[in-house]
Amino acid sequence: MTTLAAIYDRLSERTFGRVAVERRDGDDFRLRALPREDIQLFVKRIDNTRMVRVVDTRDWFASVSMSAGVVAAAVMLILLLVPGGYSLLASRNMERLREERIQLNNELQMVRIKEAQLRSAKSLKTWEHRQFVEPAATAVVFAPPTQDAVAAVKVEGLTKNQ
Amino acid sequence: MHPPHDEHSDARAIWIGRAAFVWAGLIVLQLIYLQVVKHADYAKRADSQQLHEYVEQAQRGDIVDRNGHALAISVRTQTAVVNPQKIPSAEFFAGSVQEALGLTVAERRELTDQMVYLQRIKAKKELNEKLTSAEAHESLNQMVLKRHITDEQRDRLKRLPFKSLEFIDDSRRYYPNETVAAHVVGTLGIVGDDLEGVVGVEKKFDTELRGKPKLLKALTDSQQNRYVTWIKQKGEPGVNLHLTIHQVIQEEAETQLELAVKKNGGKRGFLVAMDPQTGEILALANYPSFDPSIEKPTKEEAETRVNQAVNLALEPGSVMKMITITTGLDTGKVTPETPVFCENGSWPRPNRKPIRDLHPYGGLDVAHVLIKSSNIGAAKVAVTIGRETLYNYLQRFGMGQRTDLGLPGESRGIFWPIDKWNQSTHEYIAFGHNISATPVQLARAVCVIANGGKLVSPTILLSKEYVDPESGRKTVLHVDRPAPRQVIKPETAHTVRLLMQQVVEEGTGTLAKIPGYTAGGKTGTAELIDPVTHQYLKNRNAASFMGFAPVVNPRIVIIATVYDTPQKGGPAAGPMFSAVARAALRVLNVPQDKFDAIAQKAADEAVVEEKKLPPLKAPPPQKAEPGPEPPPSRFLVGPKVPDFRGKSVPVVLKESAGAGVPVEIMGRGIARLQKPPAGAVLPPGERVLVEFARN
Numbered sequence: 089m090t091t092l093a094a095i096y097d098r099l100s101e102r103t104f105g106r107v108a109v110e111r112r113d114g115d116d117f118r119l120r121a122l123p124r125e126d127i128q129l130f131v132k133r134i135d136n137t138r139m140v141r142v143v144d145t146r147d148w149f150a151s152v153s154m155s156a157g158v159v160a161a162a163v164m165l166i167l168l169l170v171p172g173g174y175s176l177l178a179s180r181n182m183e184r185l186r187e188e189r190i191q192l193n194n195e196l197q198m199v200r201i202k203e204a205q206l207r208s209a210k211s212l213k214t215w216e217h218r219q220f221v222e223p224a225a226t227a228v229v230f231a232p233p234t235q236d237a238v239a240a241v242k243v244e245g246l247t248k249n250q
Numbered sequence: 251m252h253p254p255h256d257e258h259s260d261a262r263a264i265w266i267g268r269a270a271f272v273w274a275g276l277i278v279l280q281l282i283y284l285q286v287v288k289h290a291d292y293a294k295r296a297d298s299q300q301l302h303e304y305v306e307q308a309q310r311g312d313i314v315d316r317n318g319h320a321l322a323i324s325v326r327t328q329t330a331v332v333n334p335q336k337i338p339s340a341e342f343f344a345g346s347v348q349e350a351l352g353l354t355v356a357e358r359r360e361l362t363d364q365m366v367y368l369q370r371i372k373a374k375k376e377l378n379e380k381l382t383s384a385e386a387h388e389s390l391n392q393m394v395l396k397r398h399i400t401d402e403q404r405d406r407l408k409r410l411p412f413k414s415l416e417f418i419d420d421s422r423r424y425y426p427n428e429t430v431a432a433h434v435v436g437t438l439g440i441v442g443d444d445l446e447g448v449v450g451v452e453k454k455f456d457t458e459l460r461g462k463p464k465l466l467k468a469l470t471d472s473q474q475n476r477y478v479t480w481i482k483q484k485g486e487p488g489v490n491l492h493l494t495i496h497q498v499i500q501e502e503a504e505t506q507l508e509l510a511v512k513k514n515g516g517k518r519g520f521l522v523a524m525d526p527q528t529g530e531i532l533a534l535a536n537y538p539s540f541d542p543s544i545e546k547p548t549k550e551e552a553e554t555r556v557n558q559a560v561n562l563a564l565e566p567g568s569v570m571k572m573i574t575i576t577t578g579l580d581t582g583k584v585t586p587e588t589p590v591f592c593e594n595g596s597w598p599r600p601n602r603k604p605i606r607d608l609h610p611y612g613g614l615d616v617a618h619v620l621i622k623s624s625n626i627g628a629a630k631v632a633v634t635i636g637r638e639t640l641y642n643y644l645q646r647f648g649m650g651q652r653t654d655l656g657l658p659g660e661s662r663g664i665f666w667p668i669d670k671w672n673q674s675t676h677e678y679i680a681f682g683h684n685i686s687a688t689p690v691q692l693a694r695a696v697c698v699i700a701n702g703g704k705l706v707s708p709t710i711l712l713s714k715e716y717v718d719p720e721s722g723r724k725t726v727l728h729v730d731r732p733a734p735r736q737v738i739k740p741e742t743a744h745t746v747r748l749l750m751q752q753v754v755e756e757g758t759g760t761l762a763k764i765p766g767y768t769a770g771g772k773t774g775t776a777e778l779i780d781p782v783t784h785q786y787l788k789n790r791n792a793a794s795f796m797g798f799a800p801v802v803n804p805r806i807v808i809i810a811t812v813y814d815t816p817q818k819g820g821p822a823a824g825p826m827f828s829a830v831a832r833a834a835l836r837v838l839n840v841p842q843d844k845f846d847a848i849a850q851k852a853a854d855e856a857v858v859e860e861k862k863l864p865p866l867k868a869p870p871p872q873k874a875e876p877g878p879e880p881p882p883s884r885f886l887v888g889p890k891v892p893d894f895r896g897k898s899v900p901v902v903l904k905e906s907a908g909a910g911v912p913v914e915i916m917g918r919g920i921a922r923l924q925k926p927p928a929g930a931v932l933p934p935g936e937r938v939l940v941e942f943a944r945n
């Protein structure tokens with residue numbers, strides 16, 4: 089930092105030599121020097137109570153136009169990037185759906201395999217010789233008849249709400 | 251009022267601005283260098299990292315039976331592969347993947363040894379050392395860790411820090427019926443680096459089942475996940491094949507075949523069941539069978555995969571007498587009543603070996619030559635027919651010609667051209683020696699008798715189905731087959747059917763009777779030949795029975811053989827024919843045409859019930875057109891239509907079955923009308939329409 093200040097002073101010595109001298113000699117607002125440092129810090133109280141702010145329409149216009157420009161540039165950038173980003177998301181979605189379709193197709197094939205195994209002639213032969221047992225009468229529950237039923241089974245002991 | 255002006259600040263700002271400008275300029279220059287000068291180079295590097303080409307194999311087509319039951323289905327899977335040259339420590343790698351893949355200790359050791367082996371070959375190659383033939387054919391940069399991994403295994407492997415671990419698309423073939431129809435459906439095997447059909451329909455129609463792979467291009471992210479995919483070359487899914495096989499008949503055939511082979515001490519066996527009208531093969535069984543889900547069979551397992559019903563040509567033996575007698579009848583050279591002297595069991599000829607019969611017969615008629623299965627009688631009929639005529643008819647019956655049924659490796663049999671016949675070849679061919687035929691060829695020959703004289707083209711393939719992968723729409727592509735051609739007269743076929751019925755009723759094939767159905771057939775016992783000495787082996791026979799059922803309008807033809815058994819054709823193969831035919835006729839909803847004692851009782855009770863009904867008005871008399879006078883023999887012409895009017899349904903069925911007259915029943919009650927009328931001669935292939943009514 090000191091090197092930069094020294095370089096700068098040397099470059100501007102001719103024009104701003106007075107300022108540099110003043111800086112070297114003026115010690116009204118100089119703080120205590122830091123040990124082994126060439127940096128000199130100054131403090132100055134500034135009284136702005138009598139300052140009147142002058143409204144500069146040129147500055148206001150410049151700042152507003154810069155803000156608008158930045159916002160416009162940002163919006164244009166977003167508009168430029170959105171289609172690409174959207175298509176990227178859509179592509180990922182499509183890839184995910186494609187993999188899901190392959191997976192569902194695989195699951196369907198596995199279900200078909202299971203069905204074919206159960207319906208194979210050997211499997212049917214196994215079931216053919218099974219003795220299916222009639223359930224006990226008390227284990228059988230008859231559904232209540234509908235309004236327009238022609239015939240119904242009357243079960244003794246069964247109330248309306250059962 | 252102007253703001254305070256600091257000339258120092260201006261100067262600093264100007265110098266900062268200059269520095270910034272220079273810095274920006276350098277950046278722009280760098281950008282131009284990277285994006286213009288080095289564009290091609292970086293684009294190429296980006297493509298190599300992100301852009302990949304993939305081959306997506308088409309889903310292999312399904313194989314189903316004639317009713318749509320699945321016989322073979324494919325499921326997409328993934329296979330884990332690794333580049334062993336990029337793995338510094340095979341032992342460490344194997345230990346890492348062991349838990350992920352659930353490998354046993356032995357499998358882990360095998361994996362390590364294989365990786366080390368491949369790394370060693372690579373090192374030898376780099377040192378320009380000589381490689382053995384096996385080493386030269388090894389794939390050094392890709393090694394399969396495990397095929398058909400599950401999703402959980404894949405996720406566990408992905409977490410491992412090995413970048414050369416990759417996953418390639420694969421597919422697994424399932425055979426839900428296990429060993430049933432294994433020889434017909436076939437199986438896949440590893441040929442080179444690829445999996446392709448090696449047996450059966452899987453091999454014959456491998457190209458169509460595979461479809462065409464799709465070539466894809468995809469952009470991948472740093473995790474190698476695809477996020478953009480486009481199709482470079484469109485693919486086609488595999489074609490689904492509908493076979494003519496009926497899985498119930500097939501399963502019954504395999505069960506009965508196994509029982510028959512084991513019971514009769516045989517080594518092998520085969521059975522073919524066909525629809526005689528269309529040539530569609532309803533069952534084709536071999537014993538022993540094999541498990542098609544095994545992709546790498548042992549040598550013994552591979553031997554069982556030969557489809558001998560199609561590949562193995564055998565001397566047919568006595569079943570050939572069917573063709574000999576048919577030839578004689580069709581040419582008019584003999585009739586069923588023509589007498590033949592059977593030399594009392596031994597027929598010596600000068601300068602030739604004598605022809606012998608199993609049982610000595612004196613005088614037989616031609617009908618009983620077939621019924622009793624006399625070799626001498628058949629040889630004499632062949633002499634009467636003549637060499638050229640017999641040769642011609644054997645060709646008409648398809649001997650020596652492949653059936654092109656749609657299975658690989660089909661043999662055409664051994665049928666020498668006539669200029670290679672010696673003076674007695676036709677005599678031996680008459681009873682099934684000096685000629686070889688496959689079971690499928692013999693079944694086709696029986697179909698000629700069963701369907702009224704037409705030679706059909708056997709086929710295993712019913713249709714092909716193409717499914718559009720996008721819309722799911724199915725397009726059925728029918729299989730073109732040659733039209734059946736008439737090779738003998740329908741009357742001859744009818745006559746021979748009745749003769750063959752007598753073989754089952756009173757001849758050598760009584761064990762082939764089917765409860766509730768009429769059946770006809772012929773037994774055959776061919777001695778096996780020693781391949782070294784070319785002599786016939788004692789007590790080692792190919793015992794066969796070929797037949798059809800029912801006799802009137804046959805719906806099924808079966809040829810069943812027990813190979814290398816000491817038994818004869820009737821006891822060995824007859825019961826097998828009976829059981830399979832009975833199951834097949836039940837499944838095909840063929841009504842019974844033969845009344846046994848139980849059915850007779852039920853029919854009589856039904857007649858009693860009918861008689862209890864109130865009396866009905868007599869129908870108006872129907873004028874019967876007089877038919878030609880029937881000749882004395884009942885074998886030579888078609889059946890004469892009986893008078894069914896005024897009779898009940900069971901009585902009509904009983905009388906029609908006894909007369910060999912097919913009827914079509916309409917309504918219930920008492921027969922009122924019939925067409926053609928009583929006394930007319932029924933043309934072959936026609937039925938009598940009988941209308942019944944209660945009043």
